[in-house]
Amino acid sequence: MEDKLHSLKEWLTKEIKSRANEIDRDPQALKAAIQEMGDRSLLALKVPIELGGSGMSELDYRLLQVELARISGALTFLQTQHQSAAVMLSKSHNVSLQQDFLSQMATGKLLMGVGFSHLRRRGIPMVSAIETDSGYEISGEVPWITGYDFFTHFILGATLADGRELYGVLPLKNREEQQGSISLSEPMKLMAIASTNTVSARINHWCLNKAQVVSIKPAESIHQSSRNNILNHGWYALGCAYAGLDILLAAAQEKQLDFLQESWNSLNLEVEQCKGKAVDLATHDTASYSQKLQLRATAINLAQRCSQAAIIASSGAANYLGSNAARVYREALLFSVSGQTTDVMEASIKQIISNK
Numbered sequence: 192m193e194d195k196l197h198s199l200k201e202w203l204t205k206e207i208k209s210r211a212n213e214i215d216r217d218p219q220a221l222k223a224a225i226q227e228m229g230d231r232s233l234l235a236l237k238v239p240i241e242l243g244g245s246g247m248s249e250l251d252y253r254l255l256q257v258e259l260a261r262i263s264g265a266l267t268f269l270q271t272q273h274q275s276a277a278v279m280l281s282k283s284h285n286v287s288l289q290q291d292f293l294s295q296m297a298t299g300k301l302l303m304g305v306g307f308s309h310l311r312r313r314g315i316p317m318v319s320a321i322e323t324d325s326g327y328e329i330s331g332e333v334p335w336i337t338g339y340d341f342f343t344h345f346i347l348g349a350t351l352a353d354g355r356e357l358y359g360v361l362p363l364k365n366r367e368e369q370q371g372s373i374s375l376s377e378p379m380k381l382m383a384i385a386s387t388n389t390v391s392a393r394i395n396h397w398c399l400n401k402a403q404v405v406s407i408k409p410a411e412s413i414h415q416s417s418r419n420n421i422l423n424h425g426w427y428a429l430g431c432a433y434a435g436l437d438i439l440l441a442a443a444q445e446k447q448l449d450f451l452q453e454s455w456n457s458l459n460l461e462v463e464q465c466k467g468k469a470v471d472l473a474t475h476d477t478a479s480y481s482q483k484l485q486l487r488a489t490a491i492n493l494a495q496r497c498s499q500a501a502i503i504a505s506s507g508a509a510n511y512l513g514s515n516a517a518r519v520y521r522e523a524l525l526f527s528v529s530g531q532t533t534d535v536m537e538a539s540i541k542q543i544i545s546n547k
């Protein structure tokens with residue numbers, strides 16, 4: 192696995208780094224980059240080898256996520272949606288669905304997204320599923336699905352009448368079939384990762400056949416999963432903090448200003464400590480939820496501070512739309528809220544207040 196991590200780092204530095212701003216804004220550039228990952232069989236990393244993946248450990252996968260986020264927010268975000276879908280499929284009891292999709296997912300012959308973050312919202316479910324003879328009838332609004340025109344399908348989360356969560360595969364296309372339809376919005380005009388073609392969807396009486404069901408989980412599983420995986424989105428933030436540090440270091444070397452180097456030294460120490468703690472907490476089952484939550488908030492805080500330092504050290508040129516500092520600053524904004532729960536919102540906002 193060391194080899195995989197090493198070759199990925201080399202590819203990111205040699206091939207992707209110089210294209211990161213283009214990849215952030217242009218879907219075609221992003222398409223080429225994700226296909227290059229597919230060509231290297233890097234798109235089903237956590238899927239067991241017997242199901243066509245790489246069988247990578249959770250920690251190795253997260254360390255790789257840091258390296259990806261350090262180089263390109265758009266690429267790391269897009270490929271994560273696909274890798275999440277692949278992991279969900281690999282854990283499914285629906286063997287024929289696995290056979291249909293999984294073997295093609297590692298190489299990117301088939302790309303799949305997810306749309307289930309709305310299950311975290313409290314109150315009336317945004318997407319409901321009603322059991323029928325052939326499967327489920329799905330209706331509702333999906334606020335976020337990344338990857339239109341990259342992904343042919345996505346795994347949708349919907350709520351059954353008794354509160355259980357249904358996950359099933361739908362086409363990521365505008366469709367009208369029998370009496371049902373899927374209507375996608377135009378790709379959103381996003382400040383960061385605009386190239387990822389993130390859309391929302393209106394689903395009306397869509398018939399999800401039983402054969403397309405990935406899993407049915409108990410009510411509130413999403414909240415338990417958000418707690419269990421509280422560190423996950425923090426790895427993006429850590430990668431983003433390193434991206435800010437890289438820009439700061441380059442500015443320190445170019446401008447030969449001691450205080451820039453001193454700032455890098457001090458921030459780099461904090462980021463290294465945060466990464467060390469994250470590795471520690473991720474590998475010890477005894478780590479508490481609140482320890483991990485605080486560390487996630489620290490990673491978000493570091494992404495914000497390091498990207499701000501990158502902006503200041505880059506001077507006026509940081510305002511160019513195509514500047515690396517501006518891109519990383521916008522990515523820090525995205526990674527401050529991605530996968531947000533109420534606890535994460537509270538912990539990360541409290542760190543801003545205590546850092547005044």
Ligand SMILES: Cc1cc2nc3c(=O)[nH]c(=O)nc-3n(C[C@H](O)[C@H](O)[C@H](O)COP(=O)(O)OP(=O)(O)OC[C@H]3O[C@@H](n4cnc5c(N)ncnc54)[C@H](O)[C@@H]3O)c2cc1C
Pocket residue numbers: 272304305306307308309311312313334335336337338381384389525528529530531532533534536
């Ligand atoms: C660019 C982009 C792409 C994305 N792509 C995907 C994707 O492909 N698939 C996917 O599943 N998700 C995707 N997301 C969703 C992403 O993970 C969410 O941003 C994140 O989960 C926060 O959700 P939200 O913005 O919808 O906020 P909300 O869910 O509205 O709020 C976040 C938290 O605050 C709480 N909250 C909100 N409003 C209230 C209120 N009135 N009272 C009390 N509590 C409240 C919620 O319960 C929740 O815990 C994407 C997001 C972005 C920005």
